Amino acid sequence: ALYYGLNALSNNMIMVDRKQLKNPNGLILGTPGSGKSFSAKREMTNAFLITEDDIIVCDPEAEYFPLVQKLGGQVIRISPVSTDYINPLDINTNYSEEENPLTLKSDFILSMCELIVGGKDGLQPVEKTIIDRSVRMVYQEFLADPKPEKMPILEDLYNILRNQKEPEAQRIATALEIYVHGSLNVFNHRTNVDVNNRFVCYDIRELGKQLKKLGMLIVQDQVWNRVTINRAQHKATRYYMDEFHLLLKEEQTAAYSVEIWKRFRKWGGIPTGITQNVKDLLASREVENIFENSDFVYLLNQASGDRQILSKALNISPSQQNYITNSNAGEGLIFYGSTIVPFKDDFPKNTQLYRIMTTKPEETVQN
Incomplete structure (x- = not known):
C-alpha cells in the first residue's frame, strides 16, 4: 500500500493499494495550483521506492524530467529537432492475446x-x-x-x-x-532510446500542433508494447497521462484511450489520467467509459461549474463538497472503490524531494 496523506477527519494515515481494486484505473482532477502534478509525482515516487512496478509518463508540459532524472529514469524528448526517436512500428510477439499480434x-x-x-x-x-x-x-x-x-x-x-x-x-x-x-x-526512425528503463518520461512539449496528437497516440502504443512485455514477467506498469483532456479531443486518441482503460487491467497496467479541464473531459463521448472503469479518483479543489458536474457524476454529498471547495493545495477527496475519504497532504517543504516535485518557479530546485 502507498501513502496518500492524512484523513482530514481522524488524522489517520491513508494507505491505499490500487492493485486491490476491482479496477485500478485512476483520475487526478483539480484546478491549476491545486496540486495535481505534485500528487501524481508523489504517487510515482512512492511506487518507485516501495514497489517493483515500471512507471511511464506522457508529459505535454515538460515538468516531470527533474524527478525522472533524479531517480535514474529515461527522459525521451520527442520533437522535430530532437535526436531521441521512437518507432511507431515497434512490435513484440506478446503484443496481443491472440497468436497473431x-x-x-x-x-x-x-x-x-x-x-x-x-x-x-x-x-x-x-x-x-x-x-x-x-x-x-x-x-x-x-x-x-x-x-x-x-x-x-x-x-x-x-x-x-x-x-x-x-x-x-x-x-x-x-x-x-x-x-x-x-x-x-x-x-521515421528506429527507436534509439532506452524505452526499457524502469522510469520513462515521454516529453512531447515541443511537438507542436501538427505532431502532438500523433505523438500522443504513438506514445500510447509504446506503453502498450511495454505493458505486454511486463505482463509476461508478472510486473505491473503504471502509466500517467498529464493534460488528459487533450487525448479525448480527437476521436482516434480518445478511442485508443478508452481501449487502454478497458484492456490494461488484465495485462497488469495501471493508467492514470491527470487534468484540470473537467468540462472538456466530460464533454467527450468516450468519458463515460473512462469514469465507469475508474475505481480510484483523487479529487482536489474544483471550480464551481466543475464541482456541480462532478458531484452529479460521482454522487458527492453537500458536506463532502466542502473538501473540494476553495481547498488548499493537496486537500480534497479520495475515491477508492465505494469508499470516499477526505484527505490533506502537507508535504514538508524543506526537503530536496519537495523542490524536485513542485512546479512553483520560486520553489523549484536550481539545476
Whole structure:
C-alpha cells in the first residue's frame, strides 16, 4: 500500500493499494495550483521506492524530467529537432492475446493513418483494406526472424503503399510523405532510446500542433508494447497521462484511450489520467467509459461549474463538497472503490524531494 496523506477527519494515515481494486484505473482532477502534478509525482515516487512496478509518463508540459532524472529514469524528448526517436512500428510477439499480434497492431496503424489521412469523413473501407494488407506485408520479414535490425519503420510501410496498384494507396502514401521524407519525419526512425528503463518520461512539449496528437497516440502504443512485455514477467506498469483532456479531443486518441482503460487491467497496467479541464473531459463521448472503469479518483479543489458536474457524476454529498471547495493545495477527496475519504497532504517543504516535485518557479530546485 502507498501513502496518500492524512484523513482530514481522524488524522489517520491513508494507505491505499490500487492493485486491490476491482479496477485500478485512476483520475487526478483539480484546478491549476491545486496540486495535481505534485500528487501524481508523489504517487510515482512512492511506487518507485516501495514497489517493483515500471512507471511511464506522457508529459505535454515538460515538468516531470527533474524527478525522472533524479531517480535514474529515461527522459525521451520527442520533437522535430530532437535526436531521441521512437518507432511507431515497434512490435513484440506478446503484443496481443491472440497468436497473431498483427491484428491489434494493424488497428493502431489504422488509427494513426486516420489522424494523418482521414480528414472529416475518416478512412474509407477501401483505404482501410489497403492499409491492413500493407501492414501485414511490412512485418513479414521481422516476424519470420524477429531481430531488432529487421524491425520495419514508417518508410517501409510508405514504400509498400507506393507499390500497390490502387489509386487510394497512392493517396495514402502521398499523405504519409511529409512524415517520411518531409519536415515532420521525426517518427521515421528506429527507436534509439532506452524505452526499457524502469522510469520513462515521454516529453512531447515541443511537438507542436501538427505532431502532438500523433505523438500522443504513438506514445500510447509504446506503453502498450511495454505493458505486454511486463505482463509476461508478472510486473505491473503504471502509466500517467498529464493534460488528459487533450487525448479525448480527437476521436482516434480518445478511442485508443478508452481501449487502454478497458484492456490494461488484465495485462497488469495501471493508467492514470491527470487534468484540470473537467468540462472538456466530460464533454467527450468516450468519458463515460473512462469514469465507469475508474475505481480510484483523487479529487482536489474544483471550480464551481466543475464541482456541480462532478458531484452529479460521482454522487458527492453537500458536506463532502466542502473538501473540494476553495481547498488548499493537496486537500480534497479520495475515491477508492465505494469508499470516499477526505484527505490533506502537507508535504514538508524543506526537503530536496519537495523542490524536485513542485512546479512553483520560486520553489523549484536550481539545476
